[in-house]
Amino acid sequence: MPLYPLYALLFADAGLSDAEISALFAIWSAVSLLAEVPTGMLADRFSRRANLVAAGVTTAAGFAMWVVAPSFPGFAAGFALWAIGGALTSGAFEALLFDALAAAGASEQYPRLLGRVTSMGLLAQVPAAGLATALFAVGGYTLVGWVSVAVSLAAAALAACFPEAPLSSSARAVDDGDVRRTPSYLAGVLAELRTTAALPGVTGAVLAVALVTALDTAEEYFGLLAMNWGVPTAAVPLAIVAIPLAGAVGASMGGAAARLRPGSLAALLGAAALLLGAAAFVARPVGLVAVAACYGLGQLVQVVVDARLQRRIPSNQRATVTSVAGLGGELAAFAVYAGWAVGQASAIAALVGLIAILLPLMLRPGSVSRRRGRRH
Known part of the structure; x- marks a missing residue:
């Protein structure tokens, strides 16, 4: 997507302040958080493929908003649409892939294929950065935006061609009790939190995954860092392309x-x-090398911490507890947005350091449960 390495610069060049840009990212996270559960229910009860098609169309509409209304309200509306598109994809793609493989008797290939998709997604940022540079030189943000709209629509068309295994009757059948419970989002979240808190050694690991995952949010600011540190706008996509590659190596x-x-x-x-x-102290283009190394280390730690969590979760509660960690990550991302608004890269570095200090405590097996027992 050629717009990815440039959209933060689009906001800055449109006159938005750092606080307004962080507010946009907060809107993005808030809508993603609220849309995650209902869009997942749509995928399970109707069609995962339809979710992916709708995701491409919705994302295209969001990017189009940025082109036709380059102001804070237009950017906010575009982010809301993009967030819904991301929520439509989240979970639906994995479910579609696994069920299609299972229907072909090849479900054991799921980890390998999903890993390949993830790796290709990171590597695709290299040609996308080159394309963004070329498009920006020819037609500025407008051309980059419309090409991104076309790419999103092409993704929707491709998704429409995916094979989809029939949903099970249990996935389609919803009794009256389930219908009554479905709207109670808060009750469902509280139930998941109670489930997580009751598992010895899991609460701390969930917090660790949530906090480390939230650091990924800093990726949204890499383009701004490059621009603030003296990289010309047209060269920013190529200047930051090493960062996701370092992340891929770390992972x-x-x-x-x-x-x-x-x-x-x-x-x-x-x-x-x-x-x-x-x-952040040097504040020169050469500092992007250190940013890339930081990102790679963060991705390595994220993979290991996630694996530690999975080993501590009982099989019959894995999806519930993992969803709590994901929700926590979305909430913790707001601290990163606030940190950037207050102190940019220096503040985010302080957040990373704070999480590093807390990490051994959070990953100590059973520590949370023992402390709770002594208090009572």
């Missing part, structure tokens, strides 16, 4: 680092904080 090393102790993971995350803080 690929997560398996090798799976046996690291919590203290070692905290040290890696602390090193990431120092790298980002040093880059």
